[in-house]
Amino acid sequence: MATKAELTHFFQTDFPQADFLIDSVGEKSATIRKKINQGHLRPGGTVSGPVLMELADAALYVTILSEIGLVAHAVTTNLNINFLRKPSAEKDITAKCTLIKLGKVLAIGEVSIYSGDSPEPVAHAVGTYSIPPVK
Template sequence: MASHHPIMTLDELTAFLDREFPQIHLGGRTYFVDEIGPLTARMRMDYHERHLRPGGTISGPAMMALADLALYAAILAHIGPVALAVTTSLNFNFLRKPEPRALVAHCRLLKLGKRLAVGEVSISSEGSADVVCHATGTYSIPDRR
């Protein structure tokens, strides 16, 4: 079973994401892992016009990507660099319009087993406590034999 404490450092996790998923930085780096802790991770998505939808608000797909990436980062920090851990389900509740600034995703793992991980992500506009999006997700963890 995975540890409740991260086994990857913030620098190791960032290097892994940069190496294995360079496509998340196409057009310039906007995603940053800010912190990892016991069963938690915090990510930031800088405000950029490529994340906007008509009407000038940050798009749902941009928030969905941030939540999925935060969940993936939290899991990897605790199980190690397993590139083939994959999303099996995601559920989103968009609660209010985000402010036109960076978004911060706070992820908490609810279950971290040998084969499945379940977590929740709360996304807020940077500097605000108001949650703009709440997500839950499940990841399948491949057999590590």
């Protein structure tokens, strides 16, 4: 298992391009947040779909690593996302992930993405990760 501090350090050193904050990790779950800026927006004043997909994928990765440890080569094999509502261009987005299954070679999780403090999700994703064999 990896702690919030260990995960934060891992992403800062091994994935410096990761521009999200880890809010919490726990029992097969994690919450991460991304500060939205002008570069994340699409015409119409909303957060772009690829940004939401990136956050969903990152939330899955953080959640899985919090359970199995810092395994850099765990990779996404599938990600399905449904865009539900227009996220605000002025508010951070938050992704809350819960693992549905954590096996030896596959992990499956679901992610709800929220805009600001709204209780209604703006997107919902389900993803699968391949976990490399232990050597």
